[in-house]
Amino acid sequence: MHDRDTGITPTSVQMAVGPVHYAIALRPEDPAQLRTAVDLGCRWWGGISFPWLTLNSDGEVTGGTEQLCSVLDVAEVIDLTRLDARDPIPAGLRALGVQVTAGDLRPRWAMPA
């Protein structure tokens, strides 16, 4: 069906839509952060696949959880360890190379019927 003169070729295209994944950064020893992370997961489409990135007191990601960001195609990290967005981003999150927002800044999300 390819037309050599015009370069026109028919083809099939597949499109898949899915949720945007956010990672939740938290200090696991803080029950309030764990609860907030659960709450966030329950209120967004795809929240069951929002990985938790555990941070230690030095701001480093522990347990190899940073690998989950690339595997799950994380778009953004929601950092629950900072109360104020003006506080410095933990070093372990900066190294991930994805946008990091402090807790309450929630991007818009879509919801299937």
Added chain:
Amino acid sequence: MGDAGVVAPDTSDPLITTGAGEDDDLAQAVAVGTLDPDERDCWAKIGQPVSLARGEESVLAQVSRRTVIGVTATGMETVNAEGLFPTTTALLWVLPDSFTLPDVTQDLVAFWNYRALRLWHSRTVTVVARQSQLREPATRRHLVDAITASAFSTPMCVVNGLALGDDDLRAIAEELGFEVMQPGTWSERHSSQPEPLQRTAVINVPIADFWMGERHSGTSRDALAVVCRPRWNARIESPLAWRYPEAHQGLVSARITSEVITGPRTDSVAALYQQGSRWLSGGIRIFTRAMPTYRFNLGMPDPAEVLAASLAARGRRLPDIGQGQGDRRHPGLVRRPCPVPQARLPRPDYGAHAAAEPAHRESPRPDRGPDRPGSRHDHGRRRAARRHGAGAGQAADAP
């Protein structure tokens, strides 16, 4: 959550949740999710009954995925995944009956992330439960039936728990009727076979390494388009219906695949097809808005552009050759552009396919690099990684 939940209400099937307060059970919250009283009222107003999880109910709700956290996976069938294994194996995470939060924090984090890694294309079982929740006979029967029906691997079930000893986990697995195996060779069926699988389990095995493959989850739809250079249009109805106004301007992840969208997996090459995209599971992924219909204006780079973009991503560039001189000065580097970049298998059986074949053969074949995901080299590398990355020393043996 606003005035509605992640999914459409189902008046006949309650959602299972637990409270969102400080005094509510955090382990139960991880298992089934949370709603505060106002949110439960909102659900009730739109006709969706909600029940608070009690006792064993949490286990059955997790199996049926009618939990508040479980329904967030609506429309998330896995479209494409690479290198994952064994995807049907059930995961049962067991907590002690009594504990303080520090005792089980690592369990809760680990279970949450294991569940996040699961594919959502089958009724696989991923459950966290207290020991006592597994003692009720009806719960045990439902759980084992669900595992037997959905797990096609040997071992069939992984029983994990960081706050419990191996003896406790072994006893739990055996009480459920599983023969506990030593971690070793894994296998997984990918086709229907008459003889049932033996009920087998392993305990305390870190299987996350098996599930660390790239994937895209969502819902897909096919469309036909006409490709031409330098750009072409594709119009695709959204594979999912959106709930407006909640979804208005909402972000979604869209993955576009076609036999003509191909090349080295660098962002610079992906951008030739669609600005701001990246490669994901053999297609290009963009973040876009939830819309009823998607209209894409996609690029159709010629092989020389693909090659230049690929080299640029590696800090190199093509030799300075003039237009039309490529064949003469660098015959092995730049060839006459083919009508479209080399198609990936399977190709459609168009009548004029044979006529286009010589041009395809002359293309630089940028998609055949040794590290391309899905290539034979890549499969071999992944197999080797599985053997070495199986965590507890077991070997992976994909049939």
